[in-house]
Amino acid sequence: MPAAAALLAAGALHNLYSQAPEIAWQEIGKIKPRHARNIPSSNLWIGGETLDRDYANYEQYKAWLGPLGAKKLRLQSGWAKTERAKGVYDFAWLDAIVNDALSQGVQPWIQISYGNLLYNGAGSVDLGGGIPHGEEGLAAWENYVRALVPHFKGRVREWEVWNESDLGDNIKRPDVYAELFYRTGLIIREIDPQATIVALSMARMDVNYVTAFMDYLQGRGAVSLIDVVTFHGYPTIPEGNFDKVEIIQNLIWKHNRKIRFWQGETGCPSTEGSSGALGGHPWTELTQAKWNLRRALSHLGRGIPFSLFLLCEFSYTKHPAYVNRNPLNTKGLLEINEKTLAVERGKPAYYAYQNLCAMFDGNAVPQKEFEHSARTSGHGEKLVVHAFRHKTNDRHAVVVWFGGEIPSNANHCRIATLHFPKLNITHPAYIDIRTGSIYRIPDSSIKRRGMETTISVPVYDSPCVITDEAFFETLRF
Structure with a gap:
């Protein structure tokens, strides 16, 4: 440029x-x-x-x-x-x-x-x-x-x-x-x-x-x-x-x-x-x-x-x-x-x-049949979920947003809780793709038993990613 x-x-x-x-979590970097x-x-x-x-x-x-x-x-x-x-x-x-x-x-x-x-x-x-x-x-x-x-x-x-x-x-x-x-x-x-x-x-x-x-x-x-x-x-x-x-x-x-x-x-x-x-x-x-x-x-x-x-x-x-x-x-x-x-x-x-x-x-690599369940703090909300697997390290990235409506000119977040029977994430991070902001997901928002994972995250009508710090080589801290 x-x-x-x-x-x-x-x-x-x-x-x-x-x-x-x-998003009240600690911001640890931006996407490079x-x-x-x-x-x-x-x-x-x-x-x-x-x-x-x-x-x-x-x-x-x-x-x-x-x-x-x-x-x-x-x-x-x-x-x-x-x-x-x-x-x-x-x-x-x-x-x-x-x-x-x-x-x-x-x-x-x-x-x-x-x-x-x-x-x-x-x-x-x-x-x-x-x-x-x-x-x-x-x-x-x-x-x-x-x-x-x-x-x-x-x-x-x-x-x-x-x-x-x-x-x-x-x-x-x-x-x-x-x-x-x-x-x-x-x-x-x-x-x-x-x-x-x-x-x-x-x-x-x-x-x-x-x-x-x-x-x-x-x-x-x-x-x-x-x-x-x-x-x-x-x-x-x-x-x-x-x-x-x-x-x-x-x-x-x-x-x-x-x-x-x-x-x-x-x-x-x-x-x-x-x-x-x-x-x-x-x-x-x-x-x-x-x-x-x-x-x-x-x-x-x-x-x-x-x-x-x-x-x-x-x-x-x-x-x-x-x-x-x-x-x-x-x-x-x-x-x-x-x-x-x-x-x-x-x-x-x-x-x-x-x-x-x-x-x-x-x-x-898109995972079209990625098993998960979800609940949100609102009523009638359409939570869109798409999952990806990293081709070489097998870590997951799960993209979430509220869809089904025309994007709004506001950025109000609501909590969504997602359950994954098999989620390969070791060092959890949360990324707002639009702004590039990277957050560390606090331990209080995660419950894990092996690869079975439940995570509560703030979601709005623009895509954010639940992932592992190792999934994206472009994380800038």
């Missing part, structure tokens, strides 16, 4: 810590951030979308990428930005981003989009518009893909075909996207057999749409082109939508059980009136930070890789549909100057996600 950014960070951190919950270069692997990623349409400027925010600790960066390939004259492909703008991300220890994965107005039937140049179709449009698309994939071979391993193909009128024609995916997948497999091909990028998770898409590929013997399916979603309650995910998973796994699922795009604004999803709720920077953590851990706890939308705010100033609407999308972890796109500061959500990335790397 540059010196100027560090000065801006100080104010944001002061704001973050001043909004800490009232980890640069992406120092994290071997992780299922926590970050979005770098909209650079293809110049709604944000990578040069303005790249210094914040590596220090965040996310291990992958989702990019959009920008066909229209790359091919401005027929048959002439200029990848210089995307080369600069990919090379810089790699130098920071962050692996780019590229979503191939959008269309190109140079050709008839080559799709639209923005979200929710037409998908390439017809002889001329598909031929031009195929030529572009044949130029794109070998150009980045060895630097990019994962290719996602289109973005939110089920938006707008496209929902009525799943065959159009299926044909695009089929043609694209064949080209990618031919050029780079080891590449990961990512399908659907669903906004709606519509059963009929997905069924038609899978049947189309099944009919061509091409289901094996799919390695990963991505889904999106912006529920006001961050634990939401997993019932839909399970339905889609079961539908797709009937065709091929080996297909994996990623969360490709989801995030929360920091203000009311933000452009895009969730803009109608009175969000604050505090509730954004809480929502992001709860959303991320709801995926990690289920073993689903997670990409947060997104690192930097962006503005639809150049989009004609936003002439009389607020063009600023405040889902970014970094606040920008809307006119210059320069980064003003990191929001509390940046530092909260930075803490999460530092803590939950590839060593944190």
Whole structure:
């Protein structure tokens, strides 16, 4: 992080810590951030979308990428930005981003989009518009893909075909996207057999749409082109939508059980009136930070890789549909100057996600069937619990928060008592992920008989972790 950014960070951190919950235990340290270069692997990623349409400027925010600790960066390939004259492909703008991300220890994965107005039937140049179709449009698309994939071979391993193909009128024609995916997948497999091909990028998770898409590929013997399916979603309650995910998973796994699922795009604004999803709720920077953590851990706890939308705010100033609407999308972890796109500061959500990335790397293995019971001091509260086991030392980390409602703009704690028949913790610690504060759990709050453990902890609507000091290498005392 540059010196100027560090000065801006100080104010944001002061704001973050001043909004800490009232936990009366002894604080023994803070989580130490980890640069992406120092994290071997992780299922926590970050979005770098909209650079293809110049709604944000990578040069303005790249210094914040590596220090965040996310291990992958989702990019959009920008066909229209790359091919401005027929048959002439200029990848210089995307080369600069990919090379810089790699130098920071962050692996780019590229979503191939959008269309190109140079050709008839080559799709639209923005979200929710037409998908390439017809002889001329598909031929031009195929030529572009044949130029794109070998150009980045060895630097990019994962290719996602289109973005939110089920938006707008496209929902009525799943065959159009299926044909695009089929043609694209064949080209990618031919050029780079080891590449990961990512399908659907669903906004709606519509059963009929997905069924038609899978049947189309099944009919061509091409289901094996799919390695990963991505889904999106912006529920006001961050634990939401997993019932839909399970339905889609079961539908797709009937065709091929080996297909994996990623969360490709989801995030929360920091203000009311933000452009895009969730803009109608009175969000604050505090509730954004809480929502992001709860959303991320709801995926990690289920073993689903997670990409947060997104690192930097962006503005639809150049989009004609936003002439009389607020063009600023405040889902970014970094606040920008809307006119210059320069980064003003990191929001509390940046530092909260930075803490999460530092803590939950590839060593944190989700324990989906972790036996426990719980009771709380209130009534009707939904206590969310996700457990993880450290891959090398077998210590446990149990994440808890009150969920089932939209994050509040207050930090009131209530006591929850959790019982674990088998909890591998020797030196108990309690960590508020949002603030990074580490507490020693007093002996009076713990009852143990061997690995059978009962612990009473203060809980609020942002994730905290019951763990062992040995679980996280990043504890700073």
